Structure formats: structure tokens, C-alpha cells
Amino acid sequence: MYIVLALVAAIAFGVGVHFALPRRSLRGVALAPSIAGGIAAIVYAVCTWSGLGEANPITWLVTLVVAVLISWVGTDAISRARAARDAASARRLGLV
Template sequence: MYILLALIAACALGVALHFALPHRELRGVALTPAIATAVAAAVYTILQWAGVGEGSFWLWLASVGGGLLLAAIATLTMSTLRVRHDAAARQALGI
């Protein structure tokens, strides 16, 4: 049941991360929290299967922190690609 705490924390911090990163008008509000939550769930589950205890600091750091880190990287990458695509489309249309 502790996995729910990790997922709620990753989702809530993912929402905060969405608003902290640039170009938020180019993506949906659920993108960053969804990535953070999915990665946190996968990392938490893998580490539990590997034998890391629920009380371990490293389990929580890896799951929540890793989820946020990968969500930030993915969000920044997608936003940058969107900006480049929009600029290329404007240039192609002569706008």
C-alpha cells in the first residue's frame, strides 16, 4: 500500500513540475504528472521485486525522484520538438 504514497507524491510533484517548466501552453496539464507517475510506479515495483524494503530512503528517492527527473527530461524534449515543429510550419507557410 506504500506504493500509493509514492504515486500520489509523484503525481502532485509532477503537476508542480508542469507549471515550473517553460512552454506549458504547448502541452496538456496531464502529460508531466502522467509520466512522473508511470515512471515512479515502474521504479518502485522493480526495486520492491529486487528486495529493497519499503522503509528504505533509496526506494523513495529513486521512485519519486527518478520519476520527476525522467518526466522533466521527456517534457522538455517534447516541448522543444513542438517549438521547432511550429517554427518550421510557420516558415513553410510564410507566416
């Protein structure tokens, strides 16, 4: 059951990532929390399979830090790609 708490915490941090990054209008509100939740599930499972206990603080720290970092980088990369694609489309159509 500890994994549920870890996933909820990661998703909450993902919401924070969404609001911390610029270009919010170019992505959905669920993108960053989805990335954080998915990564947290994978990292938590790997930590427990590698022998770390479920209640071990290292498991929680690694899970949450990796989930936030990958969510931050992934969300920013997707937002930048969307902005570049929108700018290229606007130039191609002669709107700018």
C-alpha cells in the same frame, strides 16, 4: 499500499514540473504528471522486486528522484519538439 502514496507524491511533483518548465501553452497539463506517475510505478516495482523493502527510504528516494528527473527531461523534450515543429510549419506556410 505504499505504492499508492509513492505514486501520488510523484504525480504531485509532476504537477510542479509542469509549472516549473517554460512553454506550458504547448503541452497539456497532464503530460508531466502522467510521465512522473508512470515512471514512479515502474521504478517502485523494480526497487521492491530487487529486494528493497516497501518502507525503505531508499526506495522512496530513488522512486521520486528518478520520476521527477525523467518527467523534467521528457516534458522539456516534448515541448521543444513541439515548438520546433510549430516554427517549421509556420515557415513552410509563410506565416513568419
